[in-house]
Amino acid sequence: MIIKQLTIFIENKSGRLAEVTKVLGENNINISALSVADTSEYGLIRLIVSDGEKAVKLLKKSEFSVNLTDVICLSVAHKPGALHDAIEILSEANVGIEYMYAYALGNKAAVIMKVSDPKEAIYVLTEKDIELLKADDVYK
């Protein structure tokens, strides 16, 4: 249930994101999810891709700073209160959320989270019947 997320450091200058997507596209690596955290001088691109290990090697070769981080992916109903239920479970278990990004499609929503304790998060969420996506479901 642990999903490997790719994080890439890029300076705020034009063309850098395009270089990342170019490397991934040319090597047939598919992007399942993407989010950008930005500051005034640099950004962090967070990606879930079809082959994380390969992407890291390729990006390092192209001289990017990149790493792999453990995240989890929740699948909740696309309806009011559903996300709240999941977050409250984590909160009660004292699991901190470092950052998250989400999208909804159809009657489901996927929520990717970096949490302070992934194992504990998986345990408390599954116990309360919150669906967690498996790595293979996400890396497509």
Place this chain on the structure above:
Amino acid sequence: MIWNEHFECMSREQMTLLQNERLCQMVERVYYNVPFYRKKMQELGMEPGDITGLEDLPKLPFTTKQDLRDNYPFGLFATPMEDVVRIHASSGTTGKPTVVGYTRRDIAMWSEVVARSLSAAGIGKKDRIQIAYGYGLFTGGLGVHYGAERIGATVIPISGGNTAKQIQLLQDFESTAIALTPSYALYLAEAMEEMGVKPESLKLKVGIFGAEPWTENMRKEIESKLGIKAIDIYGLSEIIGPGVSIECMEQNGLHIFEDHFIPETIYRDTLLPSEQGEEGELVFTTVTKEALPILRYRTRDLTTLQYDVCDCGRTTVRMKKCTGRSDDMLIIRGVNIFPSQIESVLLELSETKPHYLLIVDRKNNLDTLEVWVEVDDMFFSDEIKQLEALTNKIVNALQSTLGIGVKVRLVEPKTIERSEGKAKRVIDKRKI
């Protein structure tokens, strides 16, 4: 106004005689009292008797900033510590400062040369001088302070910074003179403009500016914006502090107080004395200092010495406004900074590699220092707060070593130029 006509206007022959005598006494003193110099002279097969006058000066060994660091803190002092009444220090590599000491007589001599400097700038007993150099270990504030008291001026020891207060005191105390760094002067002028304080509403007539290099263009700007005469003062703590030399009202080179500090210029490649009238690295030998006498100190400042008599009547040798340096030292907001200091801080932090680039600029007339650091795998985190914490850690480490504010910017790996030889570590956009 000439403070000490006897020493400032003596003939070249008299000056040479005086320097010969003082130099010989000084060489004898360091030989017997400072093991460092005795060893250096012995290595060169020299005894004090071998030095009979100025013509023998080039035979003596040099002293460098590194020598002062190697003998940190008091290793080069020639008097017992009980005779030392004051210590000053300037920032140095990895927090080890360059330490200098003064006896009571040294302080009196320093006050004398600053008194001569202020007089040359037209400052006298009736003036009110606002001293906006920093007070403390830095020699600027206290150095000018004692000289200003010596001439009997009214001293306003406000120290650096606190711009609004500086302007208020210029108005309320009717200061007629001010001592500060040229970049701060421009900043002050702009702040006055913003506050709607007109220079003609002030009594200010002269400023003495030093501790960092400045151009003729900056002089013009300061003079027009503040409506004052801008006088260049030169000094370095290793020699005494401010007051080694000063411009007179002719503003045609800085008069060196050579009865105390004998100047030479040397070629950078051969280290031999340069021909008269040719540019070289400025070297000073102090001949009257007690606590920290220095033989042939390599200042790394580049200048030309002029021996013709100035229109002001002083016969002392003049040095041209310094044109540059023969090492990589940067002077940022009056503080001496070597790129190697930044390198050693980065090496001490385990997360960073010593690939860095320094961007020095002048924004709103204040020098800025930006340090570019590459983000590599050791450094990297997927969380911005971690990156920010690390950036702050670098900023704090740099600031505590350098003593000035620094901005750290994270850049992508391999974006800073690598070089087999001397890497380009500094981009100075100030055009000094």
